[in-house]
Amino acid sequence: MEALLDTLRGTVEQLRDLTAQGLRRGAIRAAADVDLMDALRVAGDAARLADALLVEGAGEVARRSRMPERDLRLSTRLGCHDVNELLQRLTRLAPSSTARLQRAARAVLVEHRLDGEELPATLPAMREALIDGQVGVDGLLAVAGPLEAMGDRVGREDLLTADAVLAAEARGEGPDAAPPACADLLRVQATVWAAALDQDGAEPREQRATRLRGVWFGRERDGIIPIKGALLPEVAAQFQRICDATGSPRASDSGVSFHPDALEADPVLPDPRTTAQRTHDALATALFTAASSELLPTLGGAAPTLVISVRHEDLLAGTGWAHVDGVTEPVSIAAARHAGCAGVIQRVLLAGNGRIIRIGTEERVFNKHQRRAIALRDGNCIIPGCGVPAAWCEIHHVTDHAQGGPTHTDNGVLLCWHHHRFIDTGTWKLRINHGIPEIQAPRWHDPSLRWRPVTTSPTRLRDRTVRRT
Template identity: 50%
Template structure:
């Protein structure tokens, strides 16, 4: 083991012993002492990251000039340098990629013809890294902004000096990695004003959205990349659905309950991803019913689910979506029946339509006024929630034939 590795190992053992006793001591320390310990530990982390980045830079240089079979990554059974870093440091794949990016940006390569040590791409940021002023996050934030940029060498060095100075700290104090990224973006926009156009062109070419086929898990994969303005508009839609001041709470998909079991209010245990999924369903439904979309077959685009009446009532069997041979669960049909309307079609043995009728699920505003006048507040015993905070529920479930009538509607919070 080298002298540096021995020294780092001894330092690690010392820190391990300090951590065991220090963490308990922090519980009784004052706020200033806790913050001081936090800042000191963060500096040690940045200094350790400097060694990690430099070690990775050495491996980058050695692998560049070695045959594939003699490369460090190959000899240690790794597919690439990121995997090698991940195994050696136990970090995530994302962090390992940042280490490789930072290593390539601050490494000092050797000229093959003269053997001279060449300066790194970001010499000032490298000095800040070695001094413990800028950590891995800061180096990766700066280098990622200028990746693929057409900024000249002199201009890049000028930006490097200013960004490193900000990382070390000015009168306002040192900046965070996010602030370094923002400052680097300003420099990149100033030094390469035409750089945004190629990036926009690439974004236009790579934009897309793909809807896969339903898998064995009953889910349909959705993947793609949105333009920033499209993503921003979608986020605004999400915000409007989740707005706590909205008149109507955002509906959510819930697991199927027992057919005759009680319906109880439960805490929202959905993950952030599950909430976004349910919000997207709300937005799609609102767009379809807005009347602003092009007509399909002379009517607004309406999702139709085919299910037998007896299956919907019993909760067994399957339902079918248009244009998809893979059946869906009855629970999915119940979700749609709860949010829309049930249209009952009676067919004969030969397939001839004998009758067709539509039973709306949503109570009209006239019916709501009448039910509000009758009930006054939530009908749950002991609950005094006012009517404007209540919803009108079917006593006999609409999906089981319950009519949308004032005699079959009650106020429930």
């Protein structure tokens, strides 16, 4: 062991010198493309070999910390609460990384019986690939996860067959003669092997997934309510399709066109939102669309309706706060405007002491006939480059309802949830000119700041083309 430690220390010092040369002296920055690729490839080789030492070492630390008597455990003797804490202190890795080392070690650690006889590793071929530096922790776990999940439902011989084939794929020696497989490809292949060998595994896996599914809301903080959860695969896939449909800037086959004098710039504009923000807005779109579909179960005899209350004076002035039923913290006036524009408005007059003086009738902002007509005219969300289809859009009062704007097709335009929610604070301006929606693009897109009619309606686009010809 002394010789191994001396060699390792010498290797680390050489790597430290090479790293200083590559980073501090700019060798990496000045490298040609082919040399940069080779440097990364060799660094990957070194990282996988280091992984092998870390995995084996973590496994041995875990083995020496399995003593029944706590005081005899290695982790306890070194003043640590458990193996994970000891590995964190030794390697300076995060708890999640040291936990991954322990999981990897369980798949390839060689155990011994009480009489000293060696027991083979769970995945012996993957162990050899790890020792040879052909696979690292990521690749090893990508294989071990699906194969170990089969448990004892699959015989040892079948498990060893899968192990051997997947190790060959990691080396680039598989039956398809493909280059060495990366971790993601190994995960896909291991999953296929598990599905083929474990025909009875789907049902217990489904039961396990069913128990684990859930969505949890946290406590509101700074105007945001955190959410976390675990979705069943088909639910996640359906949500991803919704995200794809509402987040694609080219969702409309007909595209977006200004009329007349279309801008020479590409009308598909960059979306300033992050991926997480687009996912949030897709979820909001799906929820508000479902709530307004009249297909959900009722609450108290009515469709599930988001109730937002606001003082009439604050709504007119655009200042102050609104309140959402079921949420303790107040929300902005913009949220109240959005809800009033897309849902139902009912005016309740209260006396100074809180007594209800008058209850107005509910006013649904746009009926289905008006919505169809507006959809025919506008096509999709009218903000250029958005393309969210009409069925997913809300109808926005160009002149606000609280300001006396009529519920008329000459005062309504299609906007997706995102653009509807932030139209008042965004850079796009809207107006209706003789019954036709017009857009004023931001200065960075159209320095002239001209008002331009806009539509994605294929009928209107075709009519305009016929007129020009």
